[in-house]
Every structure is written in structure tokens, then in C-alpha cells.
Amino acid sequence: MIKEFKLPDLGEGLTESEIVAWKVAVGDTVALNQIIAEVETAKAVVELPSPFAGVVAALHEQPGTVVEVGKPIVSFEVAGDDGGPAAGGTGSDAGAPARREPNLVGYGAVLETSGRPARRARTFAAQAVPAAAAAPAPVAAPVSAPAAAPAPVIEPVAAVAAAPLQAERPRSTPPVRKLAKDLGVDLAAVTGTGEHGLITREDVRNFVGGGDLPVAPQDLAGVAPQAAADGERETRTPIKGVRKHTAAAMVSSAFTAPHVTEFLTVDVTPTMELLAKLKASRAFAGYKLTPLTLVSKAVLIALRNHPTLNSRWDEATQEIVQYNYVNLGIAAATPRGLTVPNIKDAHRMSLLELSTALTALTDTARAGKTAPSELSGGTISITNIGVFGIDAGTPILNPGEAAILALGAVRKMPWEYQDEVALRQVMTLSLSFDHRLVDGEQGSRFLQDLGAMLSDPGMVLAMV
Amino acid sequence: MFTDDAGKGGISAGGPGNSAESNRRTGGDLVQLITPGGERVSHPEFDPWLQDVTDEQLGALYEDMVVIRRIDAEATALQRQGELALWPPLLGQEASQIGSARALRDDDFVFPSYRDNGVAYCRGVNPEDIVKAWRGNALAGWDPYTVNVATQQIIIGAQSLHATGYAMGIQNDGADSVAVAYFGDGATSEGDVNEAMVFAASFQAPVVFFCQNNHWAISEPVRLQSHIQIADRAAGFGIPSMRVDGNDVLAVMAATRIALDRARHGGGPTFIEAVTYRMGPHTTADDPTRYRDANELEDWAAKDPIARLKTLLERKGLLPEELEATVAAAADAVAKALRSGTINMPDPAPMDIFKHVYSTPNSSLDRQQDHYSRYLASFGDPAEAATEEGAR
Numbered sequence: 001m002i003k004e005f006k007l008p009d010l011g012e013g014l015t016e017s018e019i020v021a022w023k024v025a026v027g028d029t030v031a032l033n034q035i036i037a038e039v040e041t042a043k044a045v046v047e048l049p050s051p052f053a054g055v056v057a058a059l060h061e062q063p064g065t066v067v068e069v070g071k072p073i074v075s076f077e078v079a080g081d082d083g084g085p086a087a088g089g090t091g092s093d094a095g096a097p098a099r100r101e102p103n104l105v106g107y108g109a110v111l112e113t114s115g116r117p118a119r120r121a122r123t124f125a126a127q128a129v130p131a132a133a134a135a136p137a138p139v140a141a142p143v144s145a146p147a148a149a150p151a152p153v154i155e156p157v158a159a160v161a162a163a164p165l166q167a168e169r170p171r172s173t174p175p176v177r178k179l180a181k182d183l184g185v186d187l188a189a190v191t192g193t194g195e196h197g198l199i200t201r202e203d204v205r206n207f208v209g210g211g212d213l214p215v216a217p218q219d220l221a222g223v224a225p226q227a228a229a230d231g232e233r234e235t236r237t238p239i240k241g242v243r244k245h246t247a248a249a250m251v252s253s254a255f256t257a258p259h260v261t262e263f264l265t266v267d268v269t270p271t272m273e274l275l276a277k278l279k280a281s282r283a284f285a286g287y288k289l290t291p292l293t294l295v296s297k298a299v300l301i302a303l304r305n306h307p308t309l310n311s312r313w314d315e316a317t318q319e320i321v322q323y324n325y326v327n328l329g330i331a332a333a334t335p336r337g338l339t340v341p342n343i344k345d346a347h348r349m350s351l352l353e354l355s356t357a358l359t360a361l362t363d364t365a366r367a368g369k370t371a372p373s374e375l376s377g378g379t380i381s382i383t384n385i386g387v388f389g390i391d392a393g394t395p396i397l398n399p400g401e402a403a404i405l406a407l408g409a410v411r412k413m414p415w416e417y418q419d420e421v422a423l424r425q426v427m428t429l430s431l432s433f434d435h436r437l438v439d440g441e442q443g444s445r446f447l448q449d450l451g452a453m454l455s456d457p458g459m460v461l462a463m464v
Numbered sequence: 465m466f467t468d469d470a471g472k473g474g475i476s477a478g479g480p481g482n483s484a485e486s487n488r489r490t491g492g493d494l495v496q497l498i499t500p501g502g503e504r505v506s507h508p509e510f511d512p513w514l515q516d517v518t519d520e521q522l523g524a525l526y527e528d529m530v531v532i533r534r535i536d537a538e539a540t541a542l543q544r545q546g547e548l549a550l551w552p553p554l555l556g557q558e559a560s561q562i563g564s565a566r567a568l569r570d571d572d573f574v575f576p577s578y579r580d581n582g583v584a585y586c587r588g589v590n591p592e593d594i595v596k597a598w599r600g601n602a603l604a605g606w607d608p609y610t611v612n613v614a615t616q617q618i619i620i621g622a623q624s625l626h627a628t629g630y631a632m633g634i635q636n637d638g639a640d641s642v643a644v645a646y647f648g649d650g651a652t653s654e655g656d657v658n659e660a661m662v663f664a665a666s667f668q669a670p671v672v673f674f675c676q677n678n679h680w681a682i683s684e685p686v687r688l689q690s691h692i693q694i695a696d697r698a699a700g701f702g703i704p705s706m707r708v709d710g711n712d713v714l715a716v717m718a719a720t721r722i723a724l725d726r727a728r729h730g731g732g733p734t735f736i737e738a739v740t741y742r743m744g745p746h747t748t749a750d751d752p753t754r755y756r757d758a759n760e761l762e763d764w765a766a767k768d769p770i771a772r773l774k775t776l777l778e779r780k781g782l783l784p785e786e787l788e789a790t791v792a793a794a795a796d797a798v799a800k801a802l803r804s805g806t807i808n809m810p811d812p813a814p815m816d817i818f819k820h821v822y823s824t825p826n827s828s829l830d831r832q833q834d835h836y837s838r839y840l841a842s843f844g845d846p847a848e849a850a851t852e853e854g855a856r
Contacts, residue, residue, distance in 0.1 A: 005545070008544070008547075010749075012749045033537075043749055045753075049544050049545065051547075175843045179843075
């Protein structure tokens with residue numbers, strides 16, 4: 001008979017281990033407790049003794065693979081029933097994908113597709129999104145894909161939402177889950193009527209009894225918290241929609257890409273003078289020019305000499321993707337929350353085209369009409385926190401991108417100018433980059449070039 | 465008394481990792497009766513305590529050590545195979561545990577640490593019961609009063625207080641039993657052990673502090689814990705101490721007998737430092753290669769407690785092939801029983817968690833028990849459960 005050996009929890013509460021090497025091959029006869037593999041856990045490299053005497057029938061995992069605790073790693077052809085049941089439980093319904101394996105210590109929860117624990121955070125009383133804030137927003141945060149429907153506040157995004165972000169399992173209690181499992185009910189299909197959408201025993205039974213119950217949209221865009229009722233000292237708002245996506249993206253970015261942030265304060269008086277000149281010129285009549293337009297252009301120019309800031313870390317394939325184009329993301333505060341739509345192939349655009357694109361992008365975002373395609377595929381982002389009167393920040397990378405630049409407010413400040421203190425227009429640039437991809441030197445030189453162009457636009461001649 | 469004049473030590477106490485130790489040595493040399501090469505060395509103070517040890521008994525000590533090593537190896541394998549959550553191997557410390565435990569009387573009471581499985585085995589604890597707690601099937605594997613061994617203490621050194629308290633109880637009873645606390649070198653830095661020694665000395669309690677200096681407190685070498693030899697710490701409390709080769713089953717046995725005898729006759733506590741070495745990891749969740757030198761391990765492998773006794777027995781012609789085969793068969797049988805007993809151990813019932821918490825009825829616990837049983841019932845019949853808290 002064939003017996004499987006499932007990877008046990010070798011430490012205390014470990015959920016996975018890496019197969020370092022197999023000490024046996026298929027067809028080998030092994031004795032009980034013979035060392036069959038070397039496995040590395042987060043704590044130690046350990047040798048695995050065979051739990052059976054028999055012949056190796058199959059090795060299910062290759063050396064170098066990280067295996068979840070509870071997955072079969074090797075099968076044996078065993079003559080008689082000698083030692084009792086196989087390690088790792090009875091395995092009656094091995095077909096279920098995310099089944100929790102008995103795990104003596106640690107009880108590592110079932111790995112959810114989103115990979116991170118979902119907790120309810122405290123929320124505070126309703127706070128209207130300032131209408132004026134529809135322009136670029138404070139800290140860049142991407143949203144995988146909000147709906148393109150026109151209704152600004154409450155609209156279902158579930159249909160468009162990317163699959164990996166269906167993080168949280170439906171709220172219920174263990175006895176109800178057990179009941180649902182026994183009845184073969186998928187709790188994701190059941191609408192909870194309890195507190196905070198908790199699925200009750202009644203809900204499950206109603207679902208089974210009258211399968212025609214309408215399934216309400218599970219996932220609403222949820223930036224606007226419910227208004228606080230009189231006397232309520234705190235308001236609880238379910239985490240969903242853009243807020244949830246933003247949170248997931250930020251958490252994933254902050255905890256996968258090692259962030260470095262650098263600051264550079266520049267005298268941008270010459271750029272502001274250039275801006276005034278351009279605005280007055282005929283060529284730009286009718287176009288909307290802002291400091292953001294010029295900084296965007298400067299970023300595109302600086303990227304030519306520093307392409308590493310326009311790249312991506314591809315963990316899955318273990319490759320670095322160097323983009324030979326720029327899809328420039330602009331963080332925007334929208335009625336539904338923060339989004340980062342991007343301008344496709346911005347590197348090909350003239351200043352005029354860039355200005356048009358930026359205006360269109362912010363207008364669309366403000367109206368809440370940004371199409372999902374405009375939200376994906378960005379390669380580098382800019383966030384303009386200056387519009388809120390803020391000087392500097394440590395922006396969090398849009399996942400999958402190597403850099404993000406935050407523009408501070410342009411302020412008149414006493415500044416060194418031609419060896420004297422003068423009142424100059426000064427701006428702080430904050431650049432965060434993924435240190436896996438970009439070294440301090442590259443990031444610093446990129447930032448320095450940007451500063452050089454903004455403090456003296458004529459420097460562009462030296463860079464193109 | 466024995467720290468000063470026990471002058472027959474043959475080996476150095478420490479490997480390279482603990483070489484600084486020899487410079488700081490203040491007390492006596494290590495007492496050793498069987499050299500690593502398997503030679504029996506005579507010792508004027510210790511030999512009288514071993515005169516009754518027959519050749520058969522020497523063979524039995526050998527079998528004990530082989531069996532406990534096999535139990536230990538099997539339990540380690542069972543952990544690697546997912547059958548135990550954790551296991552603290554005692555590999556290398558067999559002589560310390562067997563030698564001391566075999567010196568005890570049935571009415572003596574042992575307060576062991578989590579690694580003293582050899583002691584538990586000698587006291588008659590079923591190997592399956594030893595692993596039960598490590599499998600998560602029980603909070604403790606045995607009834608302390610049937611074998612006079614307390615449940616294994618996980619808190620470092622805490623059992624030394626229990627032992628001292630128990631010893632004071634023996635005193636009050638006017639009995640001549642002895643309490644024995646087993647702990648390691650690291651525990652001697654704990655407040656509990658120091659407090660226990662203060663009380664034991666103050667009350668001259670019949671307790672033996674049996675310290676297995678295995679050189680490592682998880683990843684911390686003993687030389688960092690103590691700038692003097694561990695045995696010399698006892699002097700500060702006014703407790704006589706001995707320092708013996710912990711890989712020498714006879715030296716350990718003699719020292720334990722001396723200490724027990726003193727305690728039985730109103731002489732108060734004794735501290736024994738058995739100098740040995742933890743050949744394995746701290747537990748199966750530990751990787752000692754990250755903090756200790758492989759050379760040190762090699763040095764200590766040459767001082768193996770079983771190998772030296774085997775050589776001695778062979779030299780004396782006490783280990784014919786048949787006996788060797790019998791011992792091996794005994795070890796295999798115990799290991800096999802341990803394996804099948806572990807794998808087929810029934811899971812405890814959910815309500816078992818409430819057993820053995822209090823010896824007398826407890827209303828708070830009864831209430832919890834009631835809630836929990838109703839909660840468990842809510843997994844059952846939906847109609848019935850809906851009326852209870854299951855409808856939450």
C-alpha cells in the first residue's frame with residue numbers, strides 16, 4: 001500500500017520549510033528512521049527520518065522548493081501495516097485545497113489567498129472628502145480596479161475587483177462554519193444578517209431552505225463611513241472597497257519592498273519663472289500648466305539617464321523587469337478614495353501633450369470615471385502633497401514600481417542666493433525607492449538631476 | 465568536603481569552547497572513576513560507596529543507558545515525523561541521569577526538568593507517558609504519586625523550590641526520604657534555584673541539588689553564566705558540593721549516594737555538579753550549529769558515557785555477544801512500543817482539559833465547564849443549538 005509522508009511542523013509553529021536535499025531516490029528501499037531528506041526551516045536545517053520502512057514510490061517536491069506544512073512530500077510503498085496511521089492525520093478529504101492540516105504546535109491558520117491577516121481597524125466619525133482635494137493626493141496608493149460606473153460613492157466593485165484581493169473569509173462562528181461544511185454550503189455565497197454581516201446559523205439554514213435568496217453585493221466601495229448616530233461614541237465601518245484595496249496594496253508594498261526615502265530641497269524660482277513665461281506664451285494658451293507638469297517632464301528626462309528607477313522586481317520569475325517605456329502614475333484623491341491612474345507612454349510626450357494628459361487624468365479621476373486600464377500598468381509614480389500645503393513625506397511605493405516622488409509645497413523662504421540670503425521659492429522633493437532594485441547611489445543621482453533641472457531648467461540641455 | 469580532596473580527575477572539564485574555565489577553577493578536580501578509555505580508576509572517597517555494585521548491576525546500568533538513548537532517538541525521530549510537537553533530547557547525558565536515578569530509593573521524590581527523561585524512565589514512567597505531553601495529548605503524562613516523580617518542569621529551575629519545600633515536609637514528617645531537584649547549569653543563574661538553596665541551607669532540608677552541567681543554556685555557554693565552577697556556587701550558600709564526571713555512571717552514582725546518605729542522616733542539602741555535555745540541540749526546534757563549534761562536539765563525543773562503560777565491561781569480560789544482543793533487542797522493543805503507542809495514542813476529549821486542574825470542586829471552573837460543554841453541543845443538532853448561543 002502507498003503511504004504518504006506529509007511535511008510536519010518541525011519547529012514550534014512553523015508553516016513551511018524548504019527541501020534542501022533528498023537523501024533517497026525513487027525506487028530506494030528505506031528503513032524506518034533512515035534519513036531521507038534535509039529540510040531547512042526558519043529555525044534550523046534538520047534531517048528527516050523516514051516514518052516508514054518501504055520503497056520510495058515518489059518524491060513530490062524538488063530540492064529548493066518551499067513546502068507548506070501538511071503537504072505530502074514523499075510516498076512510500078509499504079508492505080504491511082506496521083506503524084499505524086501515517087503522519088499528519090487521516091487525510092479523508094485530501095481533495096480540499098486549503099484544508100488545515102493537524103499541526104501540533106502553532107496551529108498555523110489556513111493560508112488565505114491574500115496572505116495577510118484581516119483585522120478590523122477602529123474608524124472614526126464621518127469625514128467628508130474635501131472636494132478641492134480631487135487634484136493629486138497625499139500619498140500614493142494604488143487600487144487594483146475600482147468600477148467604472150458613474151455613481152460616486154456607493155457602488156459595487158466586487159465584479160471588477162481582482163481575485164487575489166478577496167481576502168477575508170465570510171464572518172461567522174465555528175459552530176456555524178461546521179454546520180455550513182456539513183450541509184455543503186459555501187459561506188461566501190451566504191449573506192450574513194448578524195452584526196457586521198455575521199453569518200448566523202439561521203442564515204445558513206435559510207440559504208439551504210430557500211436557495212432563491214438574493215445575494216447582496218458583498219463588497220461596496222466604502223470611503224464614506226456611516227454617519228455617526230446621536231450619542232454614538234465611535235462609528236464602525238466595514239472595511240471594503242477602495243479603502244480595503246488601498247490598505248492591502250500599502251501593506252503588501254510596505255512589507256515586501258524595502259523602502260528608502262531621500263529628500264532634497266531645491267530653489268525652484270527659475271522653474272516658477274519658466275512656468276510663468278510658458279503660461280504667457282501663445283503656444284500654451286488654453287493649456288493648464290502647473291509645477292506638477294514641469295516636474296513630471298523633468299522626471300521623464302531624468303529617467304533616461306537613470307532607468308533603474310523605472311523597473312520592477314518580479315519575485316515570481318526571479319527577474320528584474322526594466323521598462324523601456326514610462327507609464328507615469330499620478331496619485332489622485334477621488335470621491336472613492338485614493339487612486340493612481342497613469343499616463344501611458346509618457347516618455348514619448350511633449351510638454352504640451354503631457355499637460356493635456358495630466359489635465360484629462362485629474363478630471364477623469366475627480367469625476368470618479370477612471371477606467372481600470374488606466375489604473376494598471378504604471379511604472380513610476382508622482383504624488384503631489386504640496387497641494388495640501390505639505391513640505392515632505394515618505395511616500396509608499398505603488399506595488400510593482402521601483403520609485404515614487406512626492407512634491408512638496410512651493411514656499412517663499414529665506415534661501416542662499418548668490419552668496420546672500422534672499423527670499424526664494426523653495427520646494428522639497430521626497431523620493432522613495434525600492435532598495436532591492438535601486439541603490440542609494442542611483443536614487444541619489446536621479447534626485448540630484450531632478451533638483452538640478454528644477455533649480456536651473458537650462459540644465460536640461462546637459463541631460464538630453 | 466569532596467571539592468577539596470577529590471584529586472583523581474583524569475580529564476579536563478571543558479572542551480575548547482569552555483577553555484577559560486580551567487583558569488578560573490577554584491574548587492577541586494573532577495571526580496572520575498571510569499576514564500573515557502574505559503579504565504576503572506580507584507578513588508579512596510568514592511569507592512566505598514560502590515562496593516555493593518555487582519557485575520550484573522554494572523550490566524544493568526549499561527542496558528539502562530542504551531535503552532534511554534534509544535528512547536531519546538526514537539522520540540527525536542517521531543518529532544521529525546510530525547508525531548510530537550517538540551522534544552528535548554538528552555543525548556550525551558545518559559550517565560548523569562541513570563547513575564543518579566539508580567541511586568534513589570522508591571520513597572525519595574524527584575523534581576525533574578523537561579530533559580530528565582532518563583530519570584523518569586528509571587523511576588518506572590512508561591515511555592509513552594513521557595512523550596504524551598510533548599504530543600499535546602495531556603498537560604502531564606503521569607501521576608506523580610505513583611512513581612514519586614513530579615511532572616517535568618518547563619520553567620527553568622522552578623522545581624528546585626518545589627523540591628526544597630517537599631524536603632522540608634519530609635523533615636516535618638520525621639521521615640528519612642530525600643527530595644532531589646534536577647536542573648541544568650543555566651538554572652543556577654535563576655532566582656528560584658538560589659532561593660531554594662538559601663532555604664535548603666537554612667532549614668538543613670534533606671534535598672539534593674543535582675545539576676547537570678551540559679555546558680549550554682540553549683545557546684549560552686556555561687563560562688558566560690559562571691566565572692567560577694558551578695559546584696563552587698554552592699559554597700556561597702553553605703551547601704557542600706561535589707563535582708563529578710557526568711559521563712561516568714559510577715562517579716555519578718557514588719556522588720548521589722553520598723548526598724542521599726547525608727540528607728537521610730540529618731546532614732542537610734548537597735549540591736552535585738555532574739559535568740556532561742548536551743550532544744544534541746536544546747530542543748528539536750533549535751539548531752546548535754549556529755552557535756557552537758563542531759570541534760567541541762567532537763571532543764565530547766570521545767568522552768561518550770555509553771562507549772566507556774561498554775569498553776569497561778568488555779575489558780572485564782562482562783559483555784558477551786548474547787548480552788549485547790539482549791540489550792539491543794530490549795532497546796528495539798522499547799522503541800517499537802514507544803512508536804506505536806505514540807502514533808495510536810487516542811486524542812483527548814475536549815472536556816478533558818478541565819480534569820486535574822483543581823483537586824477539589826471549583827465553582828468558577830464548573831461554570832466554564834458548563835459553558836464549554838454547551839458551546840461544544842452547538843456544533844451538533846442545528847435545531848437544538850439555534851436556541852442556544854450557537855445562533856450568535
